[in-house]
Amino acid sequence: MAPPPPRHLLLILLGFVAAASLATLAAAMYEDQVGLADWHQKYIGKVKHAVYHSQKSGRRRVVVLTEENVIASLDLRSGDIFWRHVIDKNDPVDQLSLSLGKYAVTLSSGGSILRAWSLPDGQMVWETNLEVSKLSKPLLHILSNNKVAKDNLVLVAAGRWIYAVSSIDGVIAWEKEFSLDGIEIKQVLQSPENDILFVVGIAGSSKLNLYQLNAKTGEVVKHIQESFPGALCGEALLVSRNVLVALDETRSGLFLIEIKGESISYNKVHLSDLVQDLSGTVKLLPLMSNGVIALQESSTLSLLKLKGIDGLEVIQSFEQPAALSEALTITEKMKLLPLCTIWVLKLNLLSNLQVIEDGLASILDVITSELPVEKDGVSVANVEHNLFEWLKGHVLKLKGTLMLASADELAAIQALRLKSSEKNKMTRDHNGFRKLLIVLTKAGKVIALHTGDGRIIWSNLLPSLRTSKFGEIPSALGIYQWQVPHHRVMRENPSILVVGRSGTDSSAPGVLSVLDSYSGEELNSLRFDHSVVQIIPLTLKDSSEQRLHLIVDSHSRAHLYPRSPDAISLFLHEMPNTYFYTVDIEKNVIRGHSLQKSCYLSFDDEYCFSTKELWSIIFPSDAERIAVSETQKMNEVVHTQAKIIADQDVMYKYLSKNLVFVATLSPKATGEIGSAAPEESWLVAYLIDAVTGRILHRVTHHGAQGPVHAVVSENWVVYHYFNLRAHRFEMAVIEIYDQSRADNKDVMKLILGKHNLSAPITSYTRPEVMVKSQSYFFTHSVKTMAVTQTAKGITSKQILIGTIGDQVLALDKRFVDPRRSVNPTQQEKEEGLLPLTDSLPIIPMVCFCLHQNLLFSSFPLYSHFPLKGCDRLGEPIKNLATQT
Numbered sequence: 001m002a003p004p005p006p007r008h009l010l011l012i013l014l015g016f017v018a019a020a021s022l023a024t025l026a027a028a029m030y031e032d033q034v035g036l037a038d039w040h041q042k043y044i045g046k047v048k049h050a051v052y053h054s055q056k057s058g059r060r061r062v063v064v065l066t067e068e069n070v071i072a073s074l075d076l077r078s079g080d081i082f083w084r085h086v087i088d089k090n091d092p093v094d095q096l097s098l099s100l101g102k103y104a105v106t107l108s109s110g111g112s113i114l115r116a117w118s119l120p121d122g123q124m125v126w127e128t129n130l131e132v133s134k135l136s137k138p139l140l141h142i143l144s145n146n147k148v149a150k151d152n153l154v155l156v157a158a159g160r161w162i163y164a165v166s167s168i169d170g171v172i173a174w175e176k177e178f179s180l181d182g183i184e185i186k187q188v189l190q191s192p193e194n195d196i197l198f199v200v201g202i203a204g205s206s207k208l209n210l211y212q213l214n215a216k217t218g219e220v221v222k223h224i225q226e227s228f229p230g231a232l233c234g235e236a237l238l239v240s241r242n243v244l245v246a247l248d249e250t251r252s253g254l255f256l257i258e259i260k261g262e263s264i265s266y267n268k269v270h271l272s273d274l275v276q277d278l279s280g281t282v283k284l285l286p287l288m289s290n291g292v293i294a295l296q297e298s299s300t301l302s303l304l305k306l307k308g309i310d311g312l313e314v315i316q317s318f319e320q321p322a323a324l325s326e327a328l329t330i331t332e333k334m335k336l337l338p339l340c341t342i343w344v345l346k347l348n349l350l351s352n353l354q355v356i357e358d359g360l361a362s363i364l365d366v367i368t369s370e371l372p373v374e375k376d377g378v379s380v381a382n383v384e385h386n387l388f389e390w391l392k393g394h395v396l397k398l399k400g401t402l403m404l405a406s407a408d409e410l411a412a413i414q415a416l417r418l419k420s421s422e423k424n425k426m427t428r429d430h431n432g433f434r435k436l437l438i439v440l441t442k443a444g445k446v447i448a449l450h451t452g453d454g455r456i457i458w459s460n461l462l463p464s465l466r467t468s469k470f471g472e473i474p475s476a477l478g479i480y481q482w483q484v485p486h487h488r489v490m491r492e493n494p495s496i497l498v499v500g501r502s503g504t505d506s507s508a509p510g511v512l513s514v515l516d517s518y519s520g521e522e523l524n525s526l527r528f529d530h531s532v533v534q535i536i537p538l539t540l541k542d543s544s545e546q547r548l549h550l551i552v553d554s555h556s557r558a559h560l561y562p563r564s565p566d567a568i569s570l571f572l573h574e575m576p577n578t579y580f581y582t583v584d585i586e587k588n589v590i591r592g593h594s595l596q597k598s599c600y601l602s603f604d605d606e607y608c609f610s611t612k613e614l615w616s617i618i619f620p621s622d623a624e625r626i627a628v629s630e631t632q633k634m635n636e637v638v639h640t641q642a643k644i645i646a647d648q649d650v651m652y653k654y655l656s657k658n659l660v661f662v663a664t665l666s667p668k669a670t671g672e673i674g675s676a677a678p679e680e681s682w683l684v685a686y687l688i689d690a691v692t693g694r695i696l697h698r699v700t701h702h703g704a705q706g707p708v709h710a711v712v713s714e715n716w717v718v719y720h721y722f723n724l725r726a727h728r729f730e731m732a733v734i735e736i737y738d739q740s741r742a743d744n745k746d747v748m749k750l751i752l753g754k755h756n757l758s759a760p761i762t763s764y765t766r767p768e769v770m771v772k773s774q775s776y777f778f779t780h781s782v783k784t785m786a787v788t789q790t791a792k793g794i795t796s797k798q799i800l801i802g803t804i805g806d807q808v809l810a811l812d813k814r815f816v817d818p819r820r821s822v823n824p825t826q827q828e829k830e831e832g833l834l835p836l837t838d839s840l841p842i843i844p845m846v847c848f849c850l851h852q853n854l855l856f857s858s859f860p861l862y863s864h865f866p867l868k869g870c871d872r873l874g875e876p877i878k879n880l881a882t883q884t
Contacts, residue, residue: 039452040454041360042081042084043360044066044070044072044074044081044084044361045068045362046066046067046359046361046362046442046443047066048066048067049064049065049095050062050064050065051098052076053119060075061073061082063104063119065093065095065096065106068086068362069086070084070085070086070087070361071085071096071106071117072084072085073104073119073122082120082121082122084122085117085122086806087106091108091109091113092108093106093107093108094107094108094110094138095140097140097142097154098119098142099116099152100167100168102118102119102120103116103117103118103119103125103167104118104119105140105142107140110138110158111130111132111136111139111157111158112130112131113127113128113129113130114127114128114129114130114154114165114170115128116154116167116170126169127170128170128171128172130156130161130163131161132156132159132163133158133160133161136158136159136184138156138157139155139156139158139186140154140155140156141155141190142167143155143190152167153167153173153215154167155188155197157185157188159184159185160177160180160184160201161175161176161177161178162176162178162188162213163175173218174217176218176220178209180201180203180209183201183202183203183209184202184203185200185201186201186232186235187199187200187235187237188200189244190215195214195215195216196213196214197211197212197214197215198210198211198212199211199212199213200246207225207226207227208225208226208227208228208232208246208257209224210222210225210244210259211223226257226264226266228248228255230253232247232248232249233247233249233251235247235283237293242259243256243257243258244256244257244258244259245257245284245306247284248268251281251282252270252271252272253268253269253270253271254268254269255267255268256306256311267310269311271295274302274304274312274313274314275295275297275300275302275314275317282295282296282297283295283297292304292305292306293306300317301317301318302316302317303315303316303317357447357456357459359441359442359443359445359447360447362441363439363440363442364440364441364442364478364479365439365440365476365477365478365479366437367437367438367479368435368436369435369438369494369517369518370436371426371427371428371434371435371436372426372427372493372518373427373428374425374427374428393416396409396412396413396416397416424450424453424455425452426450426457432791433451434450434451434452435451436449436451436457436517436518437450437451438479438496439479440476440478440498441476443461443476444461444466444474444475445459445461445462445465446459446462446479446498447460448520457520460515460520460522462500462522462525463525464500464502464511464512464513465498465500465511465513473504474500474501474511475500475503476498476499477499477501478498479496479497479498480496480497480498480499480535480537480547480549481496481497481537481547482494482495482496482546482547483495483544483545483547484547485545486545493518493519495514495515495516495517495523497512497549498512498513498514499512499532499535499551500513500532502527506531506533507531508531509527509528509529509530509531510527510528510530510532510551511526511527511528512525512526513526530551531553531554532551532552532553533552533553534551534552534580535549535551535552536549536550536552536558537549537634538550538571538578539634540570540571540574542564542567542570543566544566546567548561548562548567548571550609552580556593557599557608557610558609558611559605559608560607560608560609561607575595575597578594578595579614579690579691580593580690581593581660583626583629583662585625588618588619588620588626589616589618590616590617590626590660590662590688590693591616591617592613592614592615592616592690592691592692592693593611593613594612594614595610595611595612596609596610596611597609614691614692614693615692616693617688617695623666623667624664624665624684625664625665626663627663627665627670627683627706627707628663628708628709629661629662629663630660630711630717631657631659631660631712632713632714633789634657636713636789636793637789637790637792637793638653638793639792639793639794641738641741643737645831646827646828646830647827651737652738652739652741653714653736654696654715654736654737654738655714655715656689659687659689659690659696659712659715660688660690661686661687661688661712661717661719662686662688663683663685663708663710663719664686665681665682665684665704665705666680666681666683668681669681669683670706673705673724674724676724678703678724678725681702681703681705682700682702683701683721684699684700685698685700685701685717685719685732685734687717687771692763692764694763694766697734697736697771701721701723701730701775702725703723703725704722704723704724704730705721705722705724706721706722707721709782710785711786711787711799713787715736715737716733716813718731718787718799718816719731719732720732720782723777726777728777728778729777729780729781729782730776730778731775731776731777731778731816732775732776733773733775733817734773734818735771735772735773735818736770737771737772738767738769739768739769740768772819774820776815776816776839777838777840778839779840779842780804780805780807780809780842781804782802782804783802783803783804785800785802786799786800787799787800796812796813796814797812798810798811798813799811799812809842814834815834815841817833817834819833820833820836821835822835822836
């Protein structure tokens with residue numbers, strides 16, 4: 001028999017096993033994974049202005065300006081983005097044009113900033129600052145007939161000033177101020193035959209001033225003034241060489257103005273004589289077609305032909321929706337009239353249409369939905385495709401096997417293989433990584449994306465959120481989980497809830513739509529008889545697994561949905577424990593509310609509840625202004641309340657869904673960085689209980705300035721601000737612990753049952769809390785912040801930071817641990833505490849988009865996360881996407 005192993009070897013082996021079992025599981029990525037994404041999609045948003053590149057050679061492109069303040073150059077053949085720039089929202093772009101066929105010229109900030117961008121690569125060529133009145137509407141005009149030099153002058157007019165700027169280097173060639181009192185330039189027009197500019201100005205609303213300027217020098221050649229019997233709104237078009245069309249102030253008539261030498265003659269035409277059933281606001285649309293004008297109102301778009309100053313005749317009228325282009329040149333000797341595009345119009349020239357879902361650039365809200373479970377004996381084709389698509393795919397694969405497929409069919413087969421790969425299946429995987437991202441856009445469209453490759457599964461433009469022909473502009477508010485089937489309703493598809501308003505005003509009646517998560521089909525829709533101010537998802541579910549929601553209207557009444565006997569019975573049982581809070585930034589006050597059964601209406605409504613104000617915190621407006629308020633996600637899962645520290649002691653996290661973080665700034669600290677002295681700036685951070693209004697913790701940062709961004713998770717808050725004294729950004733952390741459970745450390749008390757772990761927790765009992773805080777310097781300016789969530793709450797948290805440089809960083813929560821010290825003990829090192837440094841490190845490997853910039857405004861986070869902005873990106877980070 002072999003002798004037993006030595007005792008010391010057994011001890012070493014046992015120690016090694018114990019150390020391995022207690023070691024923290026580390027997760028990382030390989031070197032070649034840094035900066036790689038599963039998919040990345042680029043968007044620009046809803047286009048509000050477009051100019052087309054008209055060169056005969058080179059790439060066919062269009063330069064667009066969108067509602068997201070994005071300037072982009074697109075390929076007309078494929079819709080691909082050549083380049084794009086997101087301009088800061090504080091610098092809104094007003095107008096866009098092209099110059100010399102190689103520059104895109106933009107006018108922004110009320111006409112005070114003029115920029116030129118290189119058309120091939122999008123690089124900024126020059127920038128010129130102009131002194132103009134920002135109270136007037138700026139105008140941008142490119143001289144297209146300058147015969148003097150190989151340079152097109154860029155004209156900018158605002159108020160009583162007009163500037164001529166070189167499109168090559170941005171140098172101001174000449175400037176002109178009109179001395180007439182009260183004059184405001186409304187239009188700058190160019191004669192098609194010579195270098196004469198027509199500048200239309202209005203003084204005193206009814207006096208039309210027409211200036212003729214020399215385009216080379218800006219010298220006034222002629223000035224004609226004429227008083228009209230009615231006021232003018234300022235919209236005017238040069239229809240022919242000497243005929244001007246102007247819209248009156250009431251927008252019900254047109255003045256046809258003819259310029260004859262030193263005199264002006266005019267004739268007024270009533271629009272009601274030309275267009276029947278005129279309604280809404282009438283606009284004149286500019287056209288590059290001699291003798292033709294376009295008139296747009298709420299329901300129709302009309303083309304009118306000029307007959308001298310005697311009148312106008314209607315060429316064609318189009319019902320909305322319609323879009324108007326400039327005159328199109330088909331051949332050298334052939335030109336089409338302005339093209340009105342309606343649903344029935346087809347052109348053989350447009351044979352390869354590209355459809356781009358750019359509504360994804362303006363996402364309002366996003367949620368995730370689980371994919372269906374793949375059952376034994378059930379084909380995945382029943383979930384992924386209809387029968388025709390399923391058969392088509394098998395026929396294509398058969399032709400590929402027999403080598404009978406064409407090049408297009410081989411590409412389709414490859415696309416099918418990618419689509420049917422493991423990560424792109426339309427069924428739920430074991431770890432729960434495959435999901436649907438369901439997003440709600442600003443236009444009221446709901447779109448479902450697959451997290452595997454980012455492809456669009458379905459989209460639905462909700463009828464209740466479409467702009468009506470009567471001019472109503474609905475607004476979408478949010479998207480929520482409505483039904484998540486479990487147990488006996490497992491066979492039903494999950495559904496989502498979309499809430500919006502029938503108008504832009506907060507008092508407009510609300511609208512509700514319920515959609516199937518798998519198909520996008522609208523299952524139910526409802527128009528409220530009340531407004532929507534706040535939407536409160538509850539944790540309660542009825543017997544059909546529908547989640548209960550409270551909708552608060554402008555009269556502080558709460559309405560329960562779904563309106564069913566099961567839902568009302570369940571809610572009435574839990575109503576005494578239901579509270580909510582509101583933040584009024586304008587009045588600088590936070591209020592807490594409870595619900596009461598009575599609802600004061602002219603009719604009986606058992607699903608309506610009145611609210612009662614329980615508490616309020618009014619901040620002094622001369623000392624503090626509310627900057628931001630945050631709370632943790634209601635669906636966040638916390639694995640354990642206990643936290644074991646280095647000396648084997650136990651700290652209990654203060655876990656409360658009612659914890660609210662509020663940050664206030666001094667009035668002078670709310671401006672731009674550097675606009676206030678350090679002595680005039682401070683930031684005050686509050687931790688408030690939303691049930692009682694009790695302030696649990698308050699800390700002041702002197703010399704701090706906004707903007708402030710914050711995230712709340714479990715028992716901690718991390719917030720970002722600017723330190724004026726250090727001239728650097730800072731990131732601070734607050735952790736709060738429950739001291740009332742500090743006695744639950746004795747094993748004998750636990751064995752004998754002499755502990756308070758089973759004692760009820762109530763917000764009305766004054767808590768015994770302990771707070772730990774720390775602040776660190778941070779390198780980057782921040783646009784937005786969020787925190788990761790996992791299914792069981794075991795995986796360590798990552799703070800996701802969207803920087804001003806359009807990068808997304810993942811910062812491990814351990815870096816902002818307030819218990820970090822300069823010289824940690826051996827026990828603290830074993831716990832994982834890092835040595836204290838004054839700055840937070842930025843490791844390149846924690847940047848999700850190392851090789852590309854993401855244009856975004858904010859982002860909610862999931863295991864696969866979307867960005868709310870002009871980019872969508874999905875990336876499986878090892879220690880982020882773990883479902884534990």
